Amino acid sequence: MVLSKELKLEVERTARGVREDIIRMVNAAGCGHPGGPLGMADFMATLFVAHLNLKPENRDAPDRDRFILGNGHTCAGYYSLLAQRGLFPREELLEFRKFGSRLQGHPHRSAELGIDMSTGSLGTGLSVGVGMALAARLDGHGSRIYVASSDGESQEGQIWEAATAAAHYGLANLTVLVDFNNVQIDGHMRDVMDVRDLREKYTAFGWHAMDVDGHDVEAIHQALCDAKTESERPSALICHTVIGKGVSFMEDQPGWHGVAPDNEQAAAALAELGTG
Amino acid sequence: MDLSEAPRIATREAYGLSLAELGKSRGDIVVLDADLSGSTRTKYFAQAFPDRFFNCGVAEANMLGVAAGLATGGKTVFASSFAMFATGKAWEQIRQSVCVPELNVKICATHAGLTVGEDGKSHQMLEDITLMRVLPHMTVLVPADATEAAAAVRAAAEHDGPVYIRLSRASTPVLFPEDHPFAIGKGHLLRDGTDLALIACGVEVVEALAAAELLAQDGFAVRVIDMPSIKPIDEDLICAAAEECGAIMTVEEHQVCGGLGDAVGEVVGARCPVPVHKLGVHDTFGQSGTPTELLAHHGLDAAGIATSARALLTTLAADNKKGRA
Numbered sequence: 001m002v003l004s005k006e007l008k009l010e011v012e013r014t015a016r017g018v019r020e021d022i023i024r025m026v027n028a029a030g031c032g033h034p035g036g037p038l039g040m041a042d043f044m045a046t047l048f049v050a051h052l053n054l055k056p057e058n059r060d061a062p063d064r065d066r067f068i069l070g071n072g073h074t075c076a077g078y079y080s081l082l083a084q085r086g087l088f089p090r091e092e093l094l095e096f097r098k099f100g101s102r103l104q105g106h107p108h109r110s111a112e113l114g115i116d117m118s119t120g121s122l123g124t125g126l127s128v129g130v131g132m133a134l135a136a137r138l139d140g141h142g143s144r145i146y147v148a149s150s151d152g153e154s155q156e157g158q159i160w161e162a163a164t165a166a167a168h169y170g171l172a173n174l175t176v177l178v179d180f181n182n183v184q185i186d187g188h189m190r191d192v193m194d195v196r197d198l199r200e201k202y203t204a205f206g207w208h209a210m211d212v213d214g215h216d217v218e219a220i221h222q223a224l225c226d227a228k229t230e231s232e233r234p235s236a237l238i239c240h241t242v243i244g245k246g247v248s249f250m251e252d253q254p255g256w257h258g259v260a261p262d263n264e265q266a267a268a269a270l271a272e273l274g275t276g
Numbered sequence: 277m278d279l280s281e282a283p284r285i286a287t288r289e290a291y292g293l294s295l296a297e298l299g300k301s302r303g304d305i306v307v308l309d310a311d312l313s314g315s316t317r318t319k320y321f322a323q324a325f326p327d328r329f330f331n332c333g334v335a336e337a338n339m340l341g342v343a344a345g346l347a348t349g350g351k352t353v354f355a356s357s358f359a360m361f362a363t364g365k366a367w368e369q370i371r372q373s374v375c376v377p378e379l380n381v382k383i384c385a386t387h388a389g390l391t392v393g394e395d396g397k398s399h400q401m402l403e404d405i406t407l408m409r410v411l412p413h414m415t416v417l418v419p420a421d422a423t424e425a426a427a428a429v430r431a432a433a434e435h436d437g438p439v440y441i442r443l444s445r446a447s448t449p450v451l452f453p454e455d456h457p458f459a460i461g462k463g464h465l466l467r468d469g470t471d472l473a474l475i476a477c478g479v480e481v482v483e484a485l486a487a488a489e490l491l492a493q494d495g496f497a498v499r500v501i502d503m504p505s506i507k508p509i510d511e512d513l514i515c516a517a518a519e520e521c522g523a524i525m526t527v528e529e530h531q532v533c534g535g536l537g538d539a540v541g542e543v544v545g546a547r548c549p550v551p552v553h554k555l556g557v558h559d560t561f562g563q564s565g566t567p568t569e570l571l572a573h574h575g576l577d578a579a580g581i582a583t584s585a586r587a588l589l590t591t592l593a594a595d596n597k598k599g600r601a
Binding site for chain 2: 062066108109116117118119120121123124125126127128129130131132133134135136138139157158161162164165168169
C-alpha cells in the first residue's frame with residue numbers, strides 16, 4: 001500500500017520533531033544517547049504515525065498494538081514520539097533523565113505513558129515481544145507487536161533464543177525493526193564484533209526478513225505493510241541507517257553514541273535540523 | 277509426629293498436579309517450561325491444556341522474557357525449569373523483565389538443593405533463595421511438603437506479582453493435612469519447646485522434626501518452626517521464638533549466605549537479638565551422591581542437626597553459667 005502524500009508529510013514532520021527533541025532533551029539532561037535515535041527517527045516515525053495504533057484514547061485497550069524498545073538507551077526518540085502522539089505533554093520531554101521524572105534514563109513500563117515494557121538491558125526486548133504476541137494470539141486479538149532492536153543488540157545470545165521461539169510458534173503478528181547503523185559504543189561494528197548479514201540470519205531462523213533503507217519512509221512503510229500480509233512467519237526489517245543522521249558532525253561517529261551535545265553543539269545541530 | 281507411615285510425595289509432583297487442577301478454574305493461567313516438563317511435572321498441565329502450555333526449549337533466559345510478555349497481556353504465568361537454570365541462567369531476565377515492571381510471573385523451580393543427588397554440583401542449586409530474595413517485589417516460598425506445595429501454588433496464583441517457589445526432586449513425607457492453613461508471610465509452629473528454636477524450610481523441616489525427637493531423648497525441649505515464606509518472612513513468629521527460647525538454629529539445604537538463615541538473622545538482629553546459628557551449606561558446592569548421603573555429609577540430616585544443636589546448647593549453657601558467675 002502506497003503511503004499517501006498527507007501521511008508521508010506527517011511522518012516527515014514527526015521525524016523532524018523527533019530529531020529536534022532528541023537534541024534538546026539530551027542537551028538539557030547533560031547526558032544520554034543522541035546518535036542512535038537520530039538514525040532511527042525515520043523508521044520509528046513511520047511506524048508510530050502510519051502503523052502502530054497507540055493513541056491516548058486506546059492506551060488501556062487490551063487489543064491495541066504493542067511496542068517494545070529493545071535498545072532502550074535510544075529512548076529519547078521514543079519519548080518524543082509518545083509525546084507527539086499525545087500520550088503526554090511535549091514540554092515534559094525536558095524532564096528526561098532528571099530525578100523524579102517519569103521519563104527515566106531507560107524506559108520503564110507505564111500504562112499512563114503508553115510504555116509497554118521496561119527495557120535497558122540489551123537482549124531482553126524480543127523475548128518479551130514473543131510473549132506479547134502469544135498473549136494476543138491466545139486472546140484472539142488482531143493486534144500487532146512491534147519490537148525495535150539494533151545491530152549491536154544482535155550480539156546478545158538471548159535475541160537468537162527469542163528469534164528461534166518466534167519462528168517456532170509461527171508468530172506472524174510479531175515484527176522486529178533492527179537499527180543497523182554499523183556502530184556500537186566501542187567503535188564500528190567491524191572493529192568490535194561484526195554481526196554480519198542480519199537478513200540472512202533472521203531468514204535462516206525462519207523469519208520473513210527484509211533489508212530496507214532506514215531513511216526511506218516509503219520503503220519502510222511498504223515493508224511494514226508486507227509484514228502484515230504474512231500469515232505464518234514473524235517479520236524482520238533490517239533498517240540500514242546512519243547513526244546521528246541529520247546532524248553532520250554526528251553522522252557515522254561512534255563518539256556520539258552516548259555523549260550529550262553542549263549548548264554550542266546543540267545550537268549547531270538544531271540549526272542544521274532547520275530550527276536553530 | 278510419627279512420619280514413618282506417612283505417604284511420600286515430592287513437592288514437584290504436588291506442584292504439577294495442583295497446577296493442572298488450577299488450570300480448570302483459571303483460564304488466565306499459562307504455563308511455560310524449558311524442555312523439562314516431565315521432570316518439573318508441568319506435563320500434567322500441558323496434557324490437560326495444550327493451548328495454554330508453551331515449551332520454550334533449552335532457553336531459560338528467553339522463557340522468562342516470554343513469561344513477562346504474556347503477563348503484560350493479563351496472563352498469570354507459571355514458568356518452570358530446574359532451580360539452577362530458572363534462577364541462575366535467567367536471573368537478569370527475572371530482574372529486568374519480571375521484577376522491575378512487577379509482572380505476574382510465578383517461577384516454580386524444581387530440583388533445588390542437595391537432594392537432587394547424583395546429578396552433582398552443576399545441578400544442585402544452593403544459591404537460589406539468595407538470588408531471588410534480593411530482588412525487589414519478589415515473594416519467595418519454600419514449601420515443606422506436598423500439601424504445602426499445593427497451597428503455595430494456589431497462593432501464588434492469587435497473589436498479584438512475581439513469586440518464586442522452590443521445589444524438590446526427592447520424595448518426602450507428607451506432613452500436613454489437606455486443611456493446613458497456608459498464607460504468604462506466615463510460618464507454622466510445629467512443635468513447642470523453650471530450650472532452642474529450630475527454624476527450617478523445605479525438605480529440612482522433616483529433618484528438624486526428627487532432630488527435635490532425638491534431642492527430646494536427651495531431655496531438651498526444642499521448638500520446631502516451618503518457615504515456608506522466606507520473603508516476606510513471619511517476623512512475629514521468629515521474635516516469639518527468640519524471646520521464649522533464647523537461641524535460634526536455622527536449617528536449609530542451601531548456602532548459609534543469603535538464605536533462610538540470613539533472612540531470620542536480619543529480623544533477629546533488628547528486633548529481638550539472640551544467638552542465631554545457621555545450618556546449611558558453608559561456602560562450597562555439592563557433589564554426586566544420594567540425598568541421604570549428601571544431607572549427612574553436610575550435617576543436615578536429623579542426626580547432624582541434633583549434633584549441632586547439642587553443641588550449641590552446651591555452649592549456651594556454659595555461657596550462661598559464666599554470665600551468672
